[in-house]
Structures are given as structure tokens and as C-alpha cells.
Amino acid sequence: MVSIEGTATGGVPRKRWVVGITGASGAIYGIRLIEELLDKNFEVHLVVTEAGWRVLKEELGWETARRTESIERAFAKNAQNGKLVYHPNANIGASIASGSFRVEGMFIMPCSMGTLSSIAHGASNNLLARAADVMLKEGRKLLLVPRETPLHAIHLENMLTLARLGVRIVPAMPGFYFKPQSMDEMINFLVGKVLDNVDIDHDLYRRWGDEHNEQSASDHHRGD
Numbered sequence: 386m387v388s389i390e391g392t393a394t395g396g397v398p399r400k401r402w403v404v405g406i407t408g409a410s411g412a413i414y415g416i417r418l419i420e421e422l423l424d425k426n427f428e429v430h431l432v433v434t435e436a437g438w439r440v441l442k443e444e445l446g447w448e449t450a451r452r453t454e455s456i457e458r459a460f461a462k463n464a465q466n467g468k469l470v471y472h473p474n475a476n477i478g479a480s481i482a483s484g485s486f487r488v489e490g491m492f493i494m495p496c497s498m499g500t501l502s503s504i505a506h507g508a509s510n511n512l513l514a515r516a517a518d519v520m521l522k523e524g525r526k527l528l529l530v531p532r533e534t535p536l537h538a539i540h541l542e543n544m545l546t547l548a549r550l551g552v553r554i555v556p557a558m559p560g561f562y563f564k565p566q567s568m569d570e571m572i573n574f575l576v577g578k579v580l581d582n583v584d585i586d587h588d589l590y591r592r593w594g595d596e597h598n599e600q601s602a603s604d605h606h607r608g609d
Contacts, residue, residue, distance in 0.1 A: 388470045399428040399468060401488040403481050403520075405513040408436020409495035409532040411557050412444050416459065417576045418494050421587060423460060423467035430470045430481050430488070431456070432513045436497065474512045481516040490526025490583060491516055495557060498533050498540050504552075505543040521550060526583055528553040530575070553582045563591045 402422055406415040422429050433441070433452075441447040447455045456471050463469075472479040480486040493500060493513070500514065504527075509515035520527040529552060533540065544554050555578055559571040570590070577589035 388468065399426060401428040401430060403430045403432065403488055403491035403516050405491065405493040405496075405500070405516065406431070406433045406437040406441070407493060407495060407497040407500045407513070408434055408440050409497040410440060410444065411495040411530075411532040412437065412440045413572055414530060414532075414557060414575055415492075415494040416445070417572050418492060418579060419460065419469070420463045421576060421580065421589070422585075423463035423469060425585065426467050428468040428470070430472060432472050432474055432481070432516060434474050434497075434500065434511065434513055436499075472512055477512050477515060479512055482512060482519065484519050484523045488525065490528070491520045492528050492530070492579060493517065494528075494530040494579065495532035496529040498531065498543075501529060501531060501540070501547070502543050504529075505546045521552070524551075526553070527551075528555060528579060528582055530555050530557055530579060532557040555579055555582060560590075562593060 404415060404419055404422070406412055419429055419431065438447075438449045438452065441455075442449045447459070449455065453471065456469070460469050472481060476482075481488065500517075502508075503510065503514040504517045504521075507518060509518045517527055519525075527547075529547065531540075531544065531554065548554055555575075557575055559565070560574050560578075563570075563574070565571045565574065573589040577587050580587045580589070
């Protein structure tokens with residue numbers, strides 16, 4: 386286990402979140418989520434599947450031969466605020482594999498259909514799946530961001546199984562009502578929706594009510 390240390394403010398213990406990145410396309414979603422969590426002074430425990438590492442290399446150009454160094458480079462700036470701990474997926478004895486290790490919850494972003502199936506059927510065959518199973522058995526927050534299309538009946542049934550257990554399913558579906566002007570804005574929108582689902586404040590995108598109120602104020606001013 387390799388950690389990247391930051392400094393807590395006022396000696397107050399950080400709240401912990403687990404983040405899993407799998408082999409589904411959209412690794413940038415998970416990276417941006419980690420950046421936000423670290424910037425907000427959380428302690429983040431990261432797990433990446435083998436397929437997840439491949440996607441990080443193919444989509445973002447990460448060097449996967451020296452994984453720890455790649456993580457340090459990616460989050461050096463953000464880790465000045467929070468704390469990042471990396472767990473190899475094969476380390477089934479890591480802290481996050483135990484319910485006695487207290488965390489707020491877990492995000493899997495993006496979540497492949499294979500990982501989603503493993504969680505839905507309780508097949509804890511690696512650290513990421515085991516950590517998710519711990520969230521379920523301990524009644525903690527678990528949020529999955531599936532990234533697959535089209536979806537067949539087994540995919541949908543597995544999502545329904547998890548949703549009935551209280552798992553939050555937030556598909557990687559960008560919104561357009563706030564008129565995004567860049568890829569970054571579309572990524573931030575999804576990360577913001579994920580944070581909304583666990584009550585973490587952010588300013589990653591313009592909310593519908595805020596935009597409507599600003600327009601109404603502008604119209605009123607013109608009327609004067």
C-alpha cells in the first residue's frame with residue numbers, strides 16, 4: 386500500500402471515501418472525482434482493476450509499469466489538501482476489505498458490467514469487489530457509475546438488484562440544459578451529480594434553479 390500524505394486542517398480527522406476505477410471507458414470521471422475529494426480534504430482510498438489500468442493508459446496516457454509513480458504525478462497538487470492511499474487490487478487483506486475500517490462509503494466510477502455483476506452476486510474475488518461487499522454488509526453508501534451501451538436484460542437486472550439494496554446507480558449520462566462549452570464541463574457535470582448523491586457540496590456546474598433565478602432577475606431589471 387502506498388500513500389500520498391497531505392495535511393489535515395486544525396487536527397480534525399479526515400472523513401474517508403473509497404474510489405474504485407474499473408475497465409469501463411471513462412476513467413477521467415474517476416480521476417476528476419478523486420481530485421474533488423482531495424481538494425475538499427477527504428482521505429481517499431483508491432483501487433484500480435487490471436482492466437482499469439489499461440483504460441488509464443489508453444485513454445489518458447498513464448504509465449502503467451510504475452503505477453505508484455503515475456498516481457503520485459496525477460494527484461501531487463490535490464494531495465496537498467487531502468490524503469490519498471493506493472491499494473493494489475490483489476491485496477485482499479487491505480484495510481478497506483474489513484468492515485471494522487470506518488469509511489463514509491464507496492464510489493466505483495466508472496463501473497464495468499463485470500464488476501457490477503460481481504457485486505450484485507456477492508462474488509468478492511478481488512479487493513474492489515470485496516470493498517463494495519463491505520459497504521453493503523455494513524449499510525454504508527455505495528454509488529456506481531455504469532458506463533456501457535446498449536444494456537441487455539442481465540445488465541438491467543443486476544442494476545435493479547443493487548438498487549433494491551440501496552445502492553445508488555448514476556449512469557454516465559451528461560446533461561445539456563446548462564449548455565456545456567467543453568468536455569471538462571461535461572465531465573464536471575457528472576462528477577457533480579455523483580457528489581450530490583452523497584451530500585458533498587460543490588460548484589462543478591450551474592444548477593437549473595440558479596440559472597432560472599438569474600434569468601428572472603435579468604428580465605425584471607430590463608422591465609424596470
